[in-house]
Amino acid sequence: MLIFGLEQILFYVIIAVIGGGAAGFFAAIHASGPGIQVILFEKSPKLLSKVKISGGGRCNVTHRPMEISKLIRNYPRGEKFLKKAFLHFSIHDTFSWFESRGVLLKIEGDGRVFPESNTSQTIVTCLEEEAKKLGVQIQLSNGIKSIKTKLQGYTLGTDRGEITVSKIIVASGGHPNLGTYGYLNQLNHKLINPIPSLFTFNTPQEPIRELMGVSLPDVVVKLEGTKLSYRGPLLITHWGISGPAVLKLSAFGANWLYEQQYKARAIIQWNADLTEQAYVEQLNSYAQLHPNRKVHSHPLFGIPARLWEHFCSQSEINTEQLFGQLPKRLYNKLVQCLFCYPVAMQGKTTFKEEFVTAGGISLDEVYPETMESKLHSGIYFAGEVLNLDGITGGFNFQAAWTTGYLAGRSARLRSNFIE
Numbered sequence: 001m002l003i004f005g006l007e008q009i010l011f012y013v014i015i016a017v018i019g020g021g022a023a024g025f026f027a028a029i030h031a032s033g034p035g036i037q038v039i040l041f042e043k044s045p046k047l048l049s050k051v052k053i054s055g056g057g058r059c060n061v062t063h064r065p066m067e068i069s070k071l072i073r074n075y076p077r078g079e080k081f082l083k084k085a086f087l088h089f090s091i092h093d094t095f096s097w098f099e100s101r102g103v104l105l106k107i108e109g110d111g112r113v114f115p116e117s118n119t120s121q122t123i124v125t126c127l128e129e130e131a132k133k134l135g136v137q138i139q140l141s142n143g144i145k146s147i148k149t150k151l152q153g154y155t156l157g158t159d160r161g162e163i164t165v166s167k168i169i170v171a172s173g174g175h176p177n178l179g180t181y182g183y184l185n186q187l188n189h190k191l192i193n194p195i196p197s198l199f200t201f202n203t204p205q206e207p208i209r210e211l212m213g214v215s216l217p218d219v220v221v222k223l224e225g226t227k228l229s230y231r232g233p234l235l236i237t238h239w240g241i242s243g244p245a246v247l248k249l250s251a252f253g254a255n256w257l258y259e260q261q262y263k264a265r266a267i268i269q270w271n272a273d274l275t276e277q278a279y280v281e282q283l284n285s286y287a288q289l290h291p292n293r294k295v296h297s298h299p300l301f302g303i304p305a306r307l308w309e310h311f312c313s314q315s316e317i318n319t320e321q322l323f324g325q326l327p328k329r330l331y332n333k334l335v336q337c338l339f340c341y342p343v344a345m346q347g348k349t350t351f352k353e354e355f356v357t358a359g360g361i362s363l364d365e366v367y368p369e370t371m372e373s374k375l376h377s378g379i380y381f382a383g384e385v386l387n388l389d390g391i392t393g394g395f396n397f398q399a400a401w402t403t404g405y406l407a408g409r410s411a412r413l414r415s416n417f418i419e
């Protein structure tokens with residue numbers, strides 16, 4: 001069944017956008033232009049649902065502006081690819097785009113950027129209004145089932161029948177496993193096995209779980225058996241460890257941790273600024289200055305009291321032990337706790353604030369300047385469907401805006417040029 005008449009096909013270049021998320025909307029908006037009908041297909045009954053729930057309902061739109069060379073370091077997958085893409089649309093373009101449409105953005109202390117309104121609805125409304133203004137036709141609850149190549153253009157099989165289009169922008173987001181790619185398999189693009197990124201570590205056997213709620217501003221967490229090591233805030237939760245340092249490790253170590261079936265050992269250095277030698281020296285000077293102070297009740301190095309007491313117990317230092325009389329063996333144990341505290345990871349938990357899928361369409365087969373497929377002229381990709389993902393902090397949306405912009409613009413420019 002054809003859901004569009006022949007006249008429409010003659011009068012318009014039809015660009016189909018698959019997916020009504022951040023990347024799909026940005027692509028649809030930038031694909032719009034004279035003589036072009038953009039149709040956005042969304043399989044669910046809702047648009048922009050991840051944008052709506054993102055950033056705890058506030059939508060962490062992007063990150064504090066920075067040079068591209070620094071920005072790309074926040075992408076465990078896609079770093080080189082995005083380096084070329086960001087030359088065309090980067091963080092400052094995101095600021096200009098939203099602010100020129102009346103959405104004021106604010107940068108928080110840790111670099112995350114939110115709408116000043118503090119609600120993701122502002123972003124949702126802005127995108128929806130822009131798409132409406134440009135005449136993007138939206139088809140809700142109409143998923144794409146198949147793509148067939150025609151002599152000119154493509155035929156899409158949708159939940160409501162077939163439609164022939166000139167170009168396609170695929171922005172259908174992440175998939176849980178290779179078996180769920182459905183229609184995308186027909187394109188014969190190389191698919192990288194999708195695996196989760198951005199998760200917290202479960203440590204069910206570890207006594208530090210009893211210290212849930214304790215947080216540290218700047219630690220270093222390493223993954224034993226790898227060269228991976230990240231610094232940043234850490235939070236002890238009732239199921240394990242979380243916070244930016246752990247999330248970064250989960251993103252950069254996503255493949256390795258997947259292969260280990262999420263059984264690994266993390267090593268924590270509780271004060272990122274101090275070396276092992278510095279701990280020893282500062283403990284010595286403190287003991288000389290205050291030999292009669294009880295170790296248990298005098299936490300050092302910015303360690304919260306509950307965690308310090310835990311280190312003392314782990315080091316077999318009793319509650320009456322004085323700094324001046326600390327036996328060398330216990331003293332060394334305390335330094336080991338502070339400098340390289342081992343934590344056994346046994347499983348992971350989804351980070352509810354933001355989670356993404358690593359894997360997807362292989363970047364080798366997509367042009368980074370246009371997002372066009374190297375295998376099929378007129379097919380473009382944008383967003384999380386590609387094998388690229390960022391760490392937490394607004395980097396995933398930035399990738400969606402950039403790739404959506406490029407895919408949309410390229411589809412439009414090539415339409416004006418060719419047809």
Ligand SMILES: Cc1cc2nc3c(=O)[nH]c(=O)nc-3n(C[C@H](O)[C@H](O)[C@H](O)COP(=O)(O)OP(=O)(O)OC[C@H]3O[C@@H](n4cnc5c(N)ncnc54)[C@H](O)[C@@H]3O)c2cc1C
Pocket residue numbers: 018019020021022023024041042043044048049050051053054055056059060061062142143144145171172173174352353354355356382383384385393394395396397398400
């Ligand atoms: C809870 C949560 C919070 C997050 N918070 C942030 C944040 O604050 N900042 C940040 O940078 N990132 C955040 N992220 C990550 C970010 O949301 C994603 O990286 C981003 O939404 C990806 O956009 P996308 O358009 O590529 O994919 P999606 O947003 O997943 O959109 C894809 C759309 O395609 C539709 N679709 C799929 N298959 C078909 C089909 N066959 N036919 C038609 N439609 C189809 C889907 O229903 C979906 O609506 C968060 C993620 C989650 C889960």
